[in-house]
């Protein structure tokens with residue numbers, strides 16, 4: 012039997028937390044995340060962001076695409092799919108991965124949850140069923156999209172561990188980064204992983220949609236004394252840029268969506284070379300990536316510290332001779348780094364630590380437009396990375 | 409005064425487009441149309457009081473926006489309104505809705521196959537790649553690949569560059585795309601038969617080929633390469649019916665001082681010493697001009713407007729061999745109210761979309777089998793729309809106009825002409841198909857115009873009733889359209905040009921053939937071009 016046809020009546024759906032997010036959304040600001048409506052901001056972007064860096068904040072990640080991959084060949088299938096060695100992601104562990112097309116161009120990035128031996132959940136920005144099933148020819152695996160079957164919240168920030176303890180998750184402080192553990196919460200199963208998209212100490216909580224509202228209520232109750240706040244997409248976006256994380260469709264174009272074939276990027280060109288493991292068994296794109304290593308990449312993703320205080324949004328990037336060599340893909344005034352920071356894609360060989368780069372920034376004050384050429388310094392790693400992110404047990408706040 | 413700088417034979421939308429650009433360049437131009445009304449296959453007539461039909465073409469997407477803009481068709485009264493979505497009805501009482509919202513559409517495809525829902529994006533991407541290639545060629549004269557003239561070399565280079573932009577794999581893909589069947593092509597993306605059937609129609613509309621026939625993948629592209637305001641592949645209505653396109657074009661001709669004459673059938677193109685000198689009308693009148701453009705299809709032009717002795721035997725043979733088989737019919741129906749479609753239910757948004765009733769590729773192929781045997785499809789493919797759901801001007805308030813395009817319908821019934829009884833039986837077949845999905849449809853009918861290829865040939869002048877002035881197969885495209893050596897709009901005599909859908913880039917309400925032909929005329933006359941170049945997507 013086919014699913015009911017009346018789904019068209021609800022064009023944009025509500026997430027399992029909708030009754031709670033609506034109540035919290037004092038600004039009544041929403042946008043669409045694929046099938047779902049989610050909050051841009053709840054009460055004030057800056058204060059939501061501050062809650063995240065200073066206490067903790069909750070973000071509804073239910074619309075994120077999730078696929079379940081199971082079966083005798085799950086490991087060998089996934090190992091052929093992604094560029095890193097999946098055999099090293101043991102049960103109860105999570106791994107950040109990228110996967111490429113045959114040409115070594117990145118289709119998407121995501122997190123791979125090794126739920127039980129031979130059973131994985133792949134979380135990603137884009138839907139992947141077509142690519143996953145085509146890649147699975149010859150493998151004994153079952154692949155199913157389970158986006159709608161899982162409700163999830165991200166709880167991120169310095170007090171997040173303490174809040175989960177207050178919630179009654181005993182021993183949560185022993186959970187290491189990229190590990191996960193299952194708890195029983197009020198009789199229902201709750202999966203907790205120490206993962207996130209903020210570069211901070213944080214957790215993601217996964218449960219059945221029917222448990223969603225109860226989870227939200229308990230979490231906010233437990234967090235009340237620890238500054239817990241809901242956080243919308245704008246605040247999250249600030250955090251992810253500060254963390255230096257890339258986003259599909261923003262910092263790179265998923266290779267299987269590119270109409271213009273020269274718009275895609277390889278893992279090396281996205282500064283994800285560390286995820287490429289040539290010593291593991293064959294994987295999709297391996298030959299092309301070996302070739303690229305030999306011949307050199309076309310582009311480089313750089314993290315820029317931009318002089319002055321104007322966000323370099325959509326700016327062209329120039330070399331010291333005023334040639335356009337790339338463009339900014341994400342930019343922001345970083346409250347934590349107190350600098351104007353940007354992610355940019357530039358042509359090789361530019362983007363070396365010693366290169367003098369310039370961003371052409373347009374901004375307006377009171378309807379008057381100004382143009383600014385700001386010097387940029389190439390920096391390595393995240394713009395902001397607190398030690399608590401990696402500490403186990405993490406500090407209490 | 410029967411002396412002109414240029415005469416255009418045929419007042420369809422392409423002839424009018426040519427004339428408008430020539431008039432804009434300052435030429436004294438006249439358009440001669442055989443019928444008492446202009447527009448050819450781009451026409452709206454009121455055959456039943458209060459209802460305006462789009463008698464032939466009924467939806468608009470291909471019309472080049474460059475032409476719309478430069479001839480100021482908006483100012484001359486044209487308005488294109490996009491309509492929403494489409495639907496395929498299934499025999500088990502369900503539907504596959506092509507909703508406008510892309511997530512709703514995805515969820516809908518996922519009802520049939522979750523994988524296909526995701527593959528749809530890959531399909532869209534690949535078709536878009538081909539669209540970009542072909543679009544870059546629409547507003548250009550195809551290069552002659554055998555010529556060493558700098559211009560041809562330059563244009564070949566352009567084609568080569570556009571090809572190269574597809575990347576290596578893209579070149580292989582393109583050749584496959586132009587030669588594959590729509591069934592095989594869809595098979596590379598989709599597993600659900602209903603999903604495939606939903607997309608297959610675009611591959612066979614107006615085409616005397618089946619979904620399994622090589623070459624039908626390109627026909628699909630021909631229906632996707634247009635857009636409405638940058639929405640690639642989107643279709644809309646010309647407000648007030650497709651005749652609004654022709655009316656706006658005629659107004660543009662007149663605004664630039666040109667003349668449009670109806671009831672003026674041309675009998676012959678007159679030539680002397682290797683060049684054209686004018687035309688002779690059927691009533692014996694002669695009009696003189698050093699330039700004559702024919703907007704008729706290539707068969708009608710070369711076999712009808714010239715004596716065989718005027719032309720090289722090779723050309724006569726080519727014109728005779730030109731593939732222009734008719735395969736489509738059309739019903740235009742005045743309805744007393746809105747018919748119900750129980751599988752959709754009342755007030756469903758897709759009542760405003762295009763409706764289709766074949767839910768498997770097998771049924772498509774069987775429909776084609778009937779045509780091969782010389783009869784109309786007993787289980788026909790219909791492209792059914794009620795423009796009045798979007799455009800209130802075409803029927804009295806609360807009443808509706810239903811446009812039903814029918815594939816397949818042969819030009820002759822097993823070799824003999826259609827009789828009135830045949831036509832009525834054909835109508836009943838189509839009514840029955842609609843009634844299966846709309847039980848109250850038939851009792852709402854107040855008038856119906858039934859057109860088989862025979863009527864399309866007799867009334868519109870489409871040889872064998874072929875809607876595209878010649879089939880859109882790879883052997884008749886680009887520098888082979890209509891035939892080798894005549895693809896650059898020039899005919900066999902100095903001053904003679906082709907400007908109809910039989911030339912590159914082919915049929916449909918696109919106006920590109922007419923515009924490109926005008927550009928060539930002005931080039932030969934060493935006049936500055938008034939014809940816009942194509943737009944780039946990037």
Ligand SMILES: Cc1cc2nc3c(=O)[nH]c(=O)nc-3n(C[C@H](O)[C@H](O)[C@H](O)COP(=O)(O)OP(=O)(O)OC[C@H]3O[C@@H](n4cnc5c(N)ncnc54)[C@H](O)[C@@H]3O)c2cc1C
Nearest residue numbers: 418420421422442448449465466467674869909915916917
């Ligand atoms: C039933 C049907 C449905 C269609 N649906 C669509 C659609 O929805 N969308 C779309 O984009 N396209 C559609 N098409 C295709 C499109 O309408 C045609 O390809 C296009 O209109 C042809 O335009 P044209 O100017 O090249 O030729 P025509 O419109 O054929 O014009 C030629 C003109 O020449 C005239 N003529 C013929 N002989 C003589 C003579 N001896 N002297 C003077 N005049 C003469 C004819 O009367 C006619 O007016 C459809 C076509 C048909 C038949």
